[in-house]
Amino acid sequence: MNWTAIIIWLLAIILVAVIAKMSIKIVRQYELGVLFRLGRVVAVRMPGLRFIIPVVDRLQLVSLRIVTMPIQSQGIITQDNVSVDISAVAYYRVIDAVKSVVAIEDVAAAINQIAQTTLRKVVGRHSLDQTLSETERINSDIREILDALTLEWGVEVTLVELKDIQLPESMKRAMARQAEAEREKRAKIIAAEGEAIAATALGQASDTMMAHPVALQLRNLQSLVEIGVDKNSTVVFPAPLMSTIAELAAFLAREDKVARAGTPTSAPAPAAPPAESPAPPIKAA
Secondary structure, eight states: OOOHHHHHHHHHHHHHHHHHHHHHHEEEETEEEEEEEEEEEEEEEOSSSOOTTEEEEEEEEOOOOOOOEEEEEEEEEOSSSEEEEEEEEEEEEOOOOOHHHTTTTTTHHHHHHHHHHHHHHHHSSOOHHHHHOOOHHHHHHHHHHHHHHHHHEEEEEEEEEEEEEEOOOHHHHHHHHHHHHHHHHHHHHHHHHHHHHHHHHHHHHHHHHHHHHHHHHHHHHHHHHHGGGGGOOOOOOHHHHHHHHHHHHHHHHHHHHHHHHHSSSOOOOOOOOOOOOOOOOOOOO
């Protein structure tokens, strides 16, 4: 066997290997293959081992997974003329592999640019308070606008979220003062409502004590017990207790006076029996 035949066989083996490599394509589970034949789309290849005609066919793989795309921070002026920097994140996925390849050159770059423009337009229609409090509605508006544009490209935007809102320092201080004033107002309102409820309860308690005077005395005694818990030598006589003692003294004095008025001061001496007259002398005969 001469060397020429060996070289020919080697070249043939190499050529077959190259052709086999160009002919065999593997489409992964999360991909679809768009098959171009002489520059025209002829079919869509499903996941698995696929064969194409070398040089004539070209199989372009398209991922169907959800792509996370950050939207860089945008300087936006809100409706009430406040400058803010807002960044966001968008999630999209390809739903039509042929359109995503034929209708647009670079899907990711196109969605990134249109998302930035839409973010500025939507946020610019809202005031600062609305931007901070109605993020869900803003996210929904941005996603709807992006969907209307990207469906023609075979792409669906599944979610848009505002990620970070940067405010000027002066605006942060103003909002902090506003929050402090709001909390102070609520604290005063709550304190006033508590005072009103306490006043109503005290009024009801006073009515009960007026109807039952003994309840007031029991409350005073309870207060004395609470004061004496600390083992101090302080003696406290509440004013109602002092008045009660005075009333008790007056009552005893009245009772004593009545008792004296009903009993005679000196009993009359009993009348002496009449003295017997002496018997007449008896004369002798």
